[in-house]
Amino acid sequence: MPRIYLLSPKEYAPEVIAVAFAKTSRSPRPLDENAAALNEPESSRFHEKWVLGYGHASVAEHAVLHLAVEGVSRLATEVLESNRLASYTEKSTRYQPLGEDDFVEPPELAGQPDLRNRYRQTVRGLFAAYHRCMAAARDEIARRHPRGENESERAWDARHRSQYADVCRFLLPAAAQANLGVTINARTLAHALRKMLSHPLAEVRQIGEAIHAAAQAEVPTLLRYVEAVEGWQRSAEAVSRYLEGFRTGGTYSDAWCHLVTWEPKGEVRALAALLYRYGNRPYVDYFNHVHGLPAAGRRALAEDIIGVLGEHDMPPRELEYATYTFDLVMDQGAYYEFKRHRMMTQTPQPLTARLGYAVPKLVTEIGMESDYRAAMESAAATYEALAAWNPDVASYVVPNGFNRRVLAAFNLREAFHFLRLRTAPNAHFSIRRVAWCMAEEIAAVTPAMAAFLRLPEGETREDVEAQYFTAV
Numbered sequence: 001m002p003r004i005y006l007l008s009p010k011e012y013a014p015e016v017i018a019v020a021f022a023k024t025s026r027s028p029r030p031l032d033e034n035a036a037a038l039n040e041p042e043s044s045r046f047h048e049k050w051v052l053g054y055g056h057a058s059v060a061e062h063a064v065l066h067l068a069v070e071g072v073s074r075l076a077t078e079v080l081e082s083n084r085l086a087s088y089t090e091k092s093t094r095y096q097p098l099g100e101d102d103f104v105e106p107p108e109l110a111g112q113p114d115l116r117n118r119y120r121q122t123v124r125g126l127f128a129a130y131h132r133c134m135a136a137a138r139d140e141i142a143r144r145h146p147r148g149e150n151e152s153e154r155a156w157d158a159r160h161r162s163q164y165a166d167v168c169r170f171l172l173p174a175a176a177q178a179n180l181g182v183t184i185n186a187r188t189l190a191h192a193l194r195k196m197l198s199h200p201l202a203e204v205r206q207i208g209e210a211i212h213a214a215a216q217a218e219v220p221t222l223l224r225y226v227e228a229v230e231g232w233q234r235s236a237e238a239v240s241r242y243l244e245g246f247r248t249g250g251t252y253s254d255a256w257c258h259l260v261t262w263e264p265k266g267e268v269r270a271l272a273a274l275l276y277r278y279g280n281r282p283y284v285d286y287f288n289h290v291h292g293l294p295a296a297g298r299r300a301l302a303e304d305i306i307g308v309l310g311e312h313d314m315p316p317r318e319l320e321y322a323t324y325t326f327d328l329v330m331d332q333g334a335y336y337e338f339k340r341h342r343m344m345t346q347t348p349q350p351l352t353a354r355l356g357y358a359v360p361k362l363v364t365e366i367g368m369e370s371d372y373r374a375a376m377e378s379a380a381a382t383y384e385a386l387a388a389w390n391p392d393v394a395s396y397v398v399p400n401g402f403n404r405r406v407l408a409a410f411n412l413r414e415a416f417h418f419l420r421l422r423t424a425p426n427a428h429f430s431i432r433r434v435a436w437c438m439a440e441e442i443a444a445v446t447p448a449m450a451a452f453l454r455l456p457e458g459e460t461r462e463d464v465e466a467q468y469f470t471a472v
């Protein structure tokens with residue numbers, strides 16, 4: 001019988017657990033005996049020698065931390081959440097209303113009284129417009145969906161809050177505060193901290209220092225030598241110099257969802273790999289076989305292998321042989337959700353107020369469009385005033401409604417997951433629009449497999465756009 005048990009963090013420190021696991025590589029002893037024979041100073045010496053000294057870095061993955069991070073800007077969460085091998089849950093702007101002071105003031109503004117005043121005025125203006133929107137949109141949703149006979153106000157609100165918050169959150173700037181829980185191993189955390197400590201924003205560096213100090217109480221050795229990476233800063237500066245020769249800017253054009261490259265034989269490769277998995281011949285035999293099949297034959301094969309899976313069944317790993325790269329423009333609210341898809345390779349451009357903004361239809365329907373547009377224009381003007389001094393700090397003032405450009409590469413397996421989750425009716429309409437467009441592009445180049453994406457029926461990208469957005 002196998003012997004299976006936990007090395008509980010209630011009993012052992014994270015660095016001790018990591019050493020107990022590492023020792024199983026050379027020691028025939030059971031893992032709990034390894035752990036019982038260790039203490040923290042000994043574990044620390046082990047990590048110094050093997051993990052930090054000889055670079056056996058994967059051992060640090062066994063030391064896991066749960067970090068509570070509160071009162072940080074949404075802009076700063078982007079840096080923390082950009083680490084793929086960690087888990088995050090963040091306060092939702094769809095379900096929690098924000099108070100008028102729930103924003104961060106970037107530390108850089110301390111020495112700039114005029115810009116600081118303008119920043120405060122603009123951000124307060126955005127929060128005031130957000131609150132006006134919340135009240136008016138809530139009234140409209142209440143008119144459209146009256147309370148049930150025995151339904152309490154609270155129960156009604158819990159059921160409908162996302163319908164008005166989804167719309168009004170377009171006004172919230174990147175300075176808006178977030179709370180988040182992060183579960184992360186020491187190896188990923190060391191990388192995350194290096195990124196934060198090297199970041200151009202003072203808030204991010206401060207968060208990095210605070211996390212470093214808090215985490216060292218639990219993981220003193222593995223994070224001991226973490227510091228800013230000068231090379232990353234130098235390469236960012238070099239790229240900026242290189243880009244001086246390029247024109248910046250651009251507009252919110254029709255090309256907001258552009259499938260730039262894809263693996264032309266992706267479908268053949270994925271199906272061939274699926275045959276290979278269960279077969280015994282060289283890959284090329286299966287590739288040639290699938291390549292020679294007519295479209296109907298490929299589809300029938302895909303149906304046999306993919307079509308039989310249930311709605312929540314993970315598709316097989318072989319779908320990863322089909323890959324896509326999209327150049328996307330989406331509003332910042334959608335990007336906040338998009339960025340959480342860790343299996344993608346994502347490259348967002350800096351957040352600016354230069355690519356136009358989306359206008360949610362409900363804002364127009366409640367008679368707030370000019371109020372909304374005035375708040376957006378004021379934010380754009382303050383963005384430009386701040387950007388002339390410091391473009392990184394200027395991003396704080398940009399509301400969720402403004403568009404942002406993101407390059408994203410991923411495979412068909414992740415596409416199945418992402419598209420199902422983000423075209424679903426309970427997803428926010430901003431990301432549904434993006435997901436629908438991506439689904440259409442993927443279906444055009446991967447028709448046999450895409451037939452089994454199981455997206456909501458009877459809806460298209462145009463439907464989502466027409467239902468939720470005012471034409472710009």
Ligand SMILES: Cc1cc2nc3c(=O)[nH]c(=O)nc-3n(C[C@H](O)[C@H](O)[C@H](O)COP(=O)(O)OP(=O)(O)OC[C@H]3O[C@@H](n4cnc5c(N)ncnc54)[C@H](O)[C@@H]3O)c2cc1C
Pocket residue numbers: 085086087088089090091092340341342343344414417421422426427
């Ligand atoms: C309706 C809705 C409401 C949401 N509300 C909130 C909210 O209030 N707050 C909030 O913070 N987020 C919220 N989210 C975001 C959600 O929690 C996910 O972070 C996001 O959808 C990314 O999904 P994912 O982790 O499944 O995908 P990806 O990161 O793209 O990963 C794809 C798949 O890979 C696997 N995977 C990836 N990483 C890991 C890992 N570390 N461990 C195990 N498996 C892994 C999983 O199978 C996962 O489904 C919401 C999402 C939806 C759709």
